[in-house]
Amino acid sequence: YHPQTSGQVEVTNRGLKRILEKTVGENRTLWSDKLEDALWTFCTAYKTSIGCTPYRLVYGKACHLPHEIEHKAYWALKHTNFDLRTTGDHRKLQLNGLSELRDQAYDNSLIYKERTKKLHDDKIKNRIFNVGDQVLPFNSRLKVFSRKLKSRWSGPFTIAEIYPYGTAK
Incomplete structure (x- = not known):
């Protein structure tokens, strides 16, 4: 369950x-x-x-x-x-x-x-990403458990695949 x-x-x-x-x-x-x-x-x-x-x-x-x-x-x-x-x-x-x-x-x-x-x-928001782009995803868990000087952004990550509805791997 x-x-x-x-x-x-x-x-x-x-x-x-x-x-x-x-x-x-x-x-x-x-x-x-x-x-x-x-x-x-x-x-x-x-x-x-x-x-x-x-x-x-x-x-x-x-x-x-x-x-x-x-x-x-x-x-x-x-x-x-x-x-x-x-x-x-x-x-x-x-x-x-x-x-x-x-x-x-x-x-x-x-x-x-x-x-x-x-x-x-x-x-x-409709954002267009391409394979090979570098992104910094927002980490919402760090917003809940905030630390004053800790960045809430993860990465950078390189996009390997693009899926429908703006999702990427």
């Missing part, structure tokens, strides 16, 4: 970490006690990338809090005279709706990925 290789896992872990940081407070040793609440918060929060909450994507309906459940139970008691055939048809419609919801979430995630890729690609 290597979460750094999956961007979606990284984003999820980052979101959970932010929620835990806000709920745990000063006593960070008790983070495991708050994990279930953080997961509940994460699963019931709207996600732009899929266009709904993860809870709704799994269960096909919005999450109801205890006071909403009480109201729904009262409504169900009022309408207990139901026909079995009608109930079966209603359940089939619910399952079809869940399938449509998942397809829509998949389409939304593809649109979101395309949009974020376009935003990322727009930031990339």
Whole structure:
């Protein structure tokens, strides 16, 4: 298991970490006690990338809090005279709706990925390199662990091969 290789896992872990940081407070040793609440918060929060909450994507309906459940139970008691055939048809419609919801979430995630890729690609500067050119690549790790007099540039390196999208070896 290597979460750094999956961007979606990284984003999820980052979101959970932010929620835990806000709920745990000063006593960070008790983070495991708050994990279930953080997961509940994460699963019931709207996600732009899929266009709904993860809870709704799994269960096909919005999450109801205890006071909403009480109201729904009262409504169900009022309408207990139901026909079995009608109930079966209603359940089939619910399952079809869940399938449509998942397809829509998949389409939304593809649109979101395309949009974020376009935003990322727009930031990339188009530089033309040739085989044999000398380059000094920026070392982003040295930016995080900076030392005052250490250069953040590596090299010089000589370009041996050119690949698509401006990458080189």
